[in-house]
Amino acid sequence: MSRHKLVKSLDLDDELEDYDGGDDYGDEDGESYGTENLRLGTIKVRELLPQGSGHINDKQIQEALWHYYYDVDKSVAYLRKEYMAKPKKEQKKATGGSRSSFQPHMHERRVGPFSFSDFFKDMPWLNVPKDRQAVFIAPLYPRGGLLGGSSDDAPKMSKLQALAAARKKKAQEQKLNGASGMERPMAELSLSDRANCSADKIESPMATSTMKQSSRGFPLRKRKNSDPHEIPAKPVSRMEQMSNSDDNANTALLSLELDQAEPSAFASTMFNSKDRSSPRPSPDDVVIAAQSKGVLKTTGEKKTDQITANVEALKVDDTRRATSKNLDVLKEFEKVAKKNEANFVVIGHVDAGKSTLMGRLLYDLKVVDQRTIDRYRRDAEKMGKSSFALAWVLDQGTEERSRGVTIDIAVNKFSTDKTNFTILDAPGHQDFIPNMIAGASQADFAVLVIDASTGAFESGLRGQTKEHALLVRSMGVSRIIIAVNKLETVSWSQERFDEISQQVSAFLSSAGFQPKNIAFIPCSGLHGDNIVRRSTEPALTSWYSGSTLVEELDKSEPVTRALDKPLRITIGDIFRGGVQNPLSVSGRIESGSLQVGDALLTQPATQKCFIKALEVDSEPADWAVAGQNVTLHLSDIDPIHLKIGDLLCSPSSPIINIKEFKAKVLAFEFLTPMQIDVHRGRLHTTGKIREISSLLDKVTGATAGKKRPRIVKPGQLARVIVELETAAPLEPPGRVVLRSNGATVAAGLLE
Amino acid sequence: MRLIKQNIERDGSGTITLFPEEPEDMWHAYNLIAPTDLLRASAIRRVTTESSTGSTSSTRVHITLLIQVTSIDFDPQAGQLHVSGRVAEENKWVKVGAYHTLDLELQRNFTLEKSEGWDSVSLDVVREAVKEDKEGTVPAVVMQEGLANICLITEHQTVLKQRIETSIPRKRSGRAGEHDKALTRFYQVTLETLLRHVDITQPRPLLLASPGFTAAGFQKYIIDEATRTGNKALLSNKSNFVVVHSSSGHLHSLNEVLKSPEVLAKLKDTKYARETRLMDEFMALLRKDDGKAWYGPSEVEKAVEKGAVGRGGGVLLISNALFRSQEIGTRKRWVTLVDKVKEGGGDARVLSSDHESGKRLEGLGGIAAILTFPLEDLDEEDEATPDQIDHTPVV
Known part of the structure; x- marks a missing residue:
């Protein structure tokens, strides 16, 4: 029944x-x-x-x-x-x-x-x-x-x-x-909870009304006893109840308490309407009031959100939506003494050895076991690509393996004593730069891998080495570590290393990296020199005694997170999380925080959905904050409303879909009014530069030169108006990359 | 299109009777017919008659109507043209001034009389339309993982037939299978849709363009499917499936496709390949910034005035969207410009706004010119009055 x-x-x-x-x-x-x-x-x-x-x-x-x-x-x-x-x-x-x-x-x-x-x-x-x-x-x-x-x-x-x-x-x-299927927690048990959550006691009118409703409609409970605090989600067993009453004779009443859970949202609404003792605001009022409160969610907002949603829907749906624990996520986050967390993107020209380098790093840090590597090595040899075995740790796709190139971002984790790192291994191939942009948008700093072998460095610098470095810089990455890879092919020559360092640092500083944020490390991904273990090659140790790659990574400083800004997540992937979770999305929280039970708004579809469960770094969690990579299991939404690159935001402070934006961009190529691809993280849409408003001075940012110039030359800063083909969720100060015909033409900030 | 009858006086007045044969001809008609023109075509009209007792009965009658055009509506995907206007000639059923919308039909004559007379541009359109040696339609699929645009490149148009968007899970460790499965499903949907819109067994090129390996994968999928189902017609045509590189799966990447050597080898002297080449040439000159390439209405007009778009390499690029202007004056302005360039020995190219190259030109204001000698600062004094051009949005 x-x-x-x-x-x-x-x-x-x-x-x-x-x-x-x-x-x-x-x-x-x-x-x-x-x-x-x-x-x-x-x-x-x-x-x-x-x-x-x-x-x-x-x-x-x-x-x-x-x-x-x-x-x-x-x-x-x-x-x-x-x-x-x-x-x-x-x-x-x-x-x-x-x-x-x-x-x-x-x-x-x-x-x-x-x-x-x-x-x-x-x-x-x-x-x-x-x-x-x-x-x-x-x-x-x-x-x-x-x-x-x-x-x-x-x-x-x-x-x-x-x-x-x-x-x-x-x-x-x-x-x-x-x-009796649901159990009613006892006041006594919730005492401990109360202590835990005392931080959470923002006594809003909604909060109290929520309690009222739970005491209401269950006539066998004493009114006096109604616990004015939230109901723990975990059911309390009868045996527990008994033992607890033994401990405390004073709370005798509780030993015989009936087993009741908090009423379903539906039931609460039913009873609320009959509640004569405390006239409550209508659900609509409550929602409006809650929305005006802004980002920091209170007990009431979520409850009433659910209630109103339920009442609106009024369909017979026996699956219960996950109830919010109404945590104060920011406080929770402060409580958890965490290690540093850092995401870094690995960039560089195609075949510079990015994936192999990272495969080696993971292998040497014992994140990947010997058996797996042996298997990869066997399989790779079968395909005649034995040198790719380490790269296969990250290149998991069948096509990636058969073709020997990384196609999409690979995400892996490892931790040192100080920091938990997330590797974003970017594809080097020109065609997959949209994927690289998606990865770089999640990164705190970058590792630029350079192929030191003869000729490869030169072609790389003309190719994606340059483009990638410019891209990560324009996406706000300021620290870059350069791994001069494959140095063993030039017999660990110091001249080669110096030559590369010189050219690259000259280029990087012209791209806007400060010299103190650039570090060079000679290494070999294939052999593992100077990655985790210090190299023992006499040819190298004779002239290099600096830090290894991991030591250099460890120097990264903790990044500030936009915790108190409105929630924003760009969807990086949509998949079926399993039988229990038919619709799951993953992405990095760009700003704000969330918890289980929260309502979310998807843009540009403008659909509301709820977080059924969430995982942080593949571990189930109750909450997550900006900077973390999360997997959200969603409910109450059809998958057709979501696509990769969409944005999730909080319904109280939503992002608006816009059709046109003004941006301050740095041109990498000639800009005329033209058709372009607009990238922002995973978001990839098309549009055209409708107008070049003005050229800007690079130092002061003031308008310089002619109004409405005909053309913007590479290296110039300009203000442009971009008209999108379809409305997309963008807002200042978002960083966008403009591409055309397979080349990055400009990057800049929304205004 | 066939020219049935041409009756044009010296001063440009007169009528032309045309016989449209294929959907593309509707596109020409769309470019030809302008508001205030007189159009005679057959129509079906519902006529309500009242008997002496007061009861009404309505009948549908086939009649030939002459209307004065007020607005034109073109559906490029279906190739249909709806021309609405007011009846200009009374007959038994319809009074003068009554409104009617003519749906121009294939295989039925229509007669057009230009209100402002037949100018050079409109005569060019007619000439282009009745040309015998037609270039074939080339179907193309521009795709990337999860996105495919199926379009038909005809001589004068690029018609987007269908856009396919599916969500393909990204790679995640240990879940490679999910991605592959979704990709196969995406290929399947794309092929089914492609077969619905295009007959790919015809011996003509089929362009498959994508970044990365998506197009190659799709080509392989088509052939595998044909082998599996024993589709001999398709298999025998497989040499015509051309895989081309493009930087994205969005439709505007088509210009890269048309530039690619694979395509040029097959479709060298088609009109759109020429147009694309011209646009690239212009862009290259613009990049040099030596004052030989200008875009924007007032700049180009000034350049033409100074005789810079003349003999020996001067090219005027103009989008035909400008000629579709609702305002007579605006249209006249562009027609004069074209005539002037032609007089001066320059080359005036009307680019189809429904092609990729025309879209690029439209971004530049619909008009651009390659000059024979450099001119500087054509845009100087223009700053106070930003130029407003009136051109109807292109469907």
């Missing part, structure tokens, strides 16, 4: 009536006595019960005990009779008067200075019929009648009364059973 149906069939008035009734008896003093007795009794009964009584739960024992006024023997007999023989009849057997009999707070009337179970212990005559027992007690502790003023329980009721009560009880129990 679906839970929605249960909710529908719930008799609200009935429930509310009961609820009020329960409140009258909330006398704390008496409770502890009764509960203490109950607890002791339960233990005794457990001892006496024969084997195989495991299915009898504490609730049932307590109920029996209550019936027999803590007479252990009688209870045991009753339980054996009832549950061991035909456990299914338990519900029907419950007597009418004990409608709420296992609620200790209703029992204070008969709690006296002594315990009945102790008093009449071991008495042989205890097998008295129920009615006589009741008579026994009545004069001692007159009480206000629960049902029609009757001074006692079941025995005194007329048959008709009993029948009515029994029916009522049955109905109630059914409801409870329906709800």
